[in-house]
Amino acid sequence: MSSDPWGRVDETGTVYVRTADGEQVVGSWQAGSPEEALAYFERKYEGLVVEIGLLEKRVKTTDLSTKDAQVAIDHIREQVDAHHAVGDLQALRDRLDKLVATVESRREERKQQRAKQSDEARKAKEDLVTEAEQLAQSDQWRAAGERLRALVDIWKGLPRLDRKSDDELWHRFSHARSAFSKRRKAHFAQLDAQREEARRTKERLVSEAEALSGSSDWGPTAARYRELMTEWKAAGRAQREHEDDLWNRFRGAQDVFFAARSSVFAERDAEQTENLKLKEELAEEAEKLLPIGDLKAARAAFRSLNERWEAIGHVPRDARPKVEGRMHAVERAMQESEEAEWRRTNPEARARAAGLTGQLQAAVDKLRAQIDQARAQGNASKADKLERELEGRQALLDQALKGLQEFGG
Structure with a gap:
C-alpha cells in the first residue's frame, strides 16, 4: 500500500483521496505500482489547478461574459466533486x-x-431631441439643416435604450426633423414664387427700358429710367439663372439711352459755351455805354446790342445769371436816365413840385414863428413839441427842394 498527505492506494489497487468528510474513492489502478497510481491522479489534480488558474486570469483580464464564466466554473466543479484527482x-x-x-x-x-x-445614453438622446426641437423653429435653413444631419449621426453612435424609451425619443427626434423640413420646403416654395413674380416684373421693366432706349425726349425719359430703377430694386431678386441676364438687358438699354443723351449734351454744351463767349462780348460793349451822356444815342446802341443778344442761343445754366445780370444792370441804368429826363422836361410835374415846395416852405416859416412866440411866453414844453414837428416838415422840404432841382429850377 502506498500513501501521501492527500491520498492512498490500498492493496486492491483502489485509490482514495482524503477530504474533510473522510476518504473518497478516486478510482481503481491495476496497470502499475501504487506510486504510479498516486502520481497519475496527482497530475490530474495539477491539471485542475492549472485550469482554475487560467479561468481566474480570464475572468480578471478579459471581457468573458458572466454566463460563460459560470459554465466554466460549473464544469471544473463537477470534476472536483467527482473526486477524480488526488490533492x-x-x-x-x-x-x-x-x-x-x-x-x-x-x-x-x-x-x-x-x-x-x-x-448617459438617455441623457444624450434627450439633449439631442431638445436641440432638434429648437432647431425645428429656426430660420437659419442651411446651418440648422446641417446641424440636424449631424445630430442623426450622433444618434446612430449612441447605445439603444429600452424599446419603449428609445422609440418615444426617436419619435420626438424624427418629428422635429420633419417639422423643420416641412417649414424649409414651404419657405423655399414661397421664395420660388416670389422670385418668379420678380422675374415677371423685371421682364416687364426690361421691355419698357428697351423701348425707351431710342428716345430723344431726354428729360422725361431720364426721369422714367430713374423710376424704373426704383421699381427694379423693389421687385426683389429673380431666380439666379434669370437675374444676371435680365440685369444685363436692363442696364444695356439704359446705357444706350444715356450714351446718346451724353453725346447730344456734349454738343449742346460746346455750343452753349460759344454762346456764352458771344454774350459776354455784348455785355462788355453794353457796359461801355455807361455813364450815359447822350440818352438817345445810348438807347439806339443798346437796342441794337439787345437784338444781337436775342439772336444768340442758350448759355450754360450756371453762367446765365451772371452774364444776364450785366445786361440788366445796363438796362436799368438806361431806364433810370429816361425817367430822370422825363421828370426834368415834364411841366406839370415841375409845377406840382414847385407848389409842394412852396406849401412846405410856408409851413416851416409858420412853425418857426410859433416856436419863437412860445418861448417868448415861457412855454418851453409847447416850444419843444413844435420843434419836433418842425424837424419833420424841414426834412420833407429838403427832399422837395432836391426834386425841384432835378427839373433845373
Missing part, C-alpha cells in the same frame, strides 16, 4: 467559490456600468 480538493472548491464571488461582483459592476451607460 487538496477543498482548496480547489474554495478557489472556485471565490471565483464565483468575483464573477458575481463583475456581473454587478457590469450591470451598474450598463445602467450608467444607459442613463
Whole structure:
C-alpha cells in the first residue's frame, strides 16, 4: 500500500483521496505500482489547478461574459466533486467559490456600468431631441439643416435604450426633423414664387427700358429710367439663372439711352459755351455805354446790342445769371436816365413840385414863428413839441427842394 498527505492506494489497487468528510474513492489502478497510481491522479489534480488558474486570469483580464464564466466554473466543479484527482480538493472548491464571488461582483459592476451607460445614453438622446426641437423653429435653413444631419449621426453612435424609451425619443427626434423640413420646403416654395413674380416684373421693366432706349425726349425719359430703377430694386431678386441676364438687358438699354443723351449734351454744351463767349462780348460793349451822356444815342446802341443778344442761343445754366445780370444792370441804368429826363422836361410835374415846395416852405416859416412866440411866453414844453414837428416838415422840404432841382429850377 502506498500513501501521501492527500491520498492512498490500498492493496486492491483502489485509490482514495482524503477530504474533510473522510476518504473518497478516486478510482481503481491495476496497470502499475501504487506510486504510479498516486502520481497519475496527482497530475490530474495539477491539471485542475492549472485550469482554475487560467479561468481566474480570464475572468480578471478579459471581457468573458458572466454566463460563460459560470459554465466554466460549473464544469471544473463537477470534476472536483467527482473526486477524480488526488490533492487538496477543498482548496480547489474554495478557489472556485471565490471565483464565483468575483464573477458575481463583475456581473454587478457590469450591470451598474450598463445602467450608467444607459442613463448617459438617455441623457444624450434627450439633449439631442431638445436641440432638434429648437432647431425645428429656426430660420437659419442651411446651418440648422446641417446641424440636424449631424445630430442623426450622433444618434446612430449612441447605445439603444429600452424599446419603449428609445422609440418615444426617436419619435420626438424624427418629428422635429420633419417639422423643420416641412417649414424649409414651404419657405423655399414661397421664395420660388416670389422670385418668379420678380422675374415677371423685371421682364416687364426690361421691355419698357428697351423701348425707351431710342428716345430723344431726354428729360422725361431720364426721369422714367430713374423710376424704373426704383421699381427694379423693389421687385426683389429673380431666380439666379434669370437675374444676371435680365440685369444685363436692363442696364444695356439704359446705357444706350444715356450714351446718346451724353453725346447730344456734349454738343449742346460746346455750343452753349460759344454762346456764352458771344454774350459776354455784348455785355462788355453794353457796359461801355455807361455813364450815359447822350440818352438817345445810348438807347439806339443798346437796342441794337439787345437784338444781337436775342439772336444768340442758350448759355450754360450756371453762367446765365451772371452774364444776364450785366445786361440788366445796363438796362436799368438806361431806364433810370429816361425817367430822370422825363421828370426834368415834364411841366406839370415841375409845377406840382414847385407848389409842394412852396406849401412846405410856408409851413416851416409858420412853425418857426410859433416856436419863437412860445418861448417868448415861457412855454418851453409847447416850444419843444413844435420843434419836433418842425424837424419833420424841414426834412420833407429838403427832399422837395432836391426834386425841384432835378427839373433845373
